[in-house]
Amino acid sequence: MALLIYSKNHPVADWGAAIAKLAPDLDIRLYPEIGDPADIDVALVWKPPPGLLQSLPNLKLIQSFGAGVDGILADPNVPRHVPLARVVDGRLTVGMSEYVLLHVLRYHRQMETMLQNQRNRTWRWLPPVDASERIIGIMGMGTLGTDAAKKLLPFGFQVIGWSRSLKAVDGVTSFHGDEHLDGFLKLCNVLVCLLPLTPQTRGIINRRTLSLLPRGAYLINAGRGGHVVEADLLHALDSDWLSGATLDVFNEEPLPPESPFWTHPKVTVTPHNAADSIPAHVAPQIVDNIRRLQKGQPILRLVDYERGY
Secondary structure (H helix, E strand, O other): OEEEEEEOOOOHHHHHHHHHHHOOOOEEEEOOOOOOHHHEEEEEEEOOOOOOHHHOOOOOEEEEOOOOOHHHHOOOOOOOOOOEEOOOOHHHHHHHHHHHHHHHHHHHOOHHHHHHHHHOOOOOOOOOOOHHHOEEEEEOOOHHHHHHHHHHHHHOOEEEEEEOOOOOOOOEEEEEOHHHHHHHHOOOOEEEEOOOOOOOOOOOEOHHHHHHOOOOEEEEEOOOHHHEOHHHHHHHHHOOOEEEEEEOOOOOOOOOOOOHHHOOOOEEEOOOOOOOOOHHHHHHHHHHHHHHHHHOOOOOOEOOOOOOO
């Protein structure tokens, strides 16, 4: 069985080595060294170039490197008759919660103001805000959002969540559906976006929705760049409606040098590394799906093409 590995972001040689260690019988091919496209049974991909998957006539399984598959579904010619599976990585979940906690606490403890005071050699006491007075809103209550919500609760924050369907998480007030989105946003002192990117969520953070946040709120986007209308976010920051934004994902990646986000005084930029999968941790579930394919067993963590996750 032949496995093709392609990624725009991941070190494919490391992934190939991790998989080969578990499955030395696999014929592993690292793009662009495809060989005969008709040989490829499984494609392990992240943001493949348009038409690549369609060019593999005997493809039987598309496996994503990560939890998200929007980079695969962006190809209008992706062969939708081929099963598409994603990764559920416990380490990735921990990493995302670390990222959310880090930046929520930065904003809660007014670190940017204190760092500016240090640069100005200004000794100034800042009145504290009790965590119970901060409402942290998480958009996207899947595996990542639920774990982040649970990690925030012990600090005493009020945590609320919004998702397409109702989710029940102890200690978290849940909102769901379009009809409850506005009410959710009006409460958020810090808005954390961990949504999957689908046609329904693209551009969901825009001038209208940002205007519903309380004045002085913060945004943390570790979902996808396509969730944010970037010009609308800049307007909200420049008009002082928002106090700050932490952005790990962007509409264009790598972020172009001319982007105003690089130098904006209210923006923290990170290079799409809020949570990364480690090959040795994830390779076993990829190999397991390949073995299931070989044995005619059900593939795990299948994606619904219509929902996009």
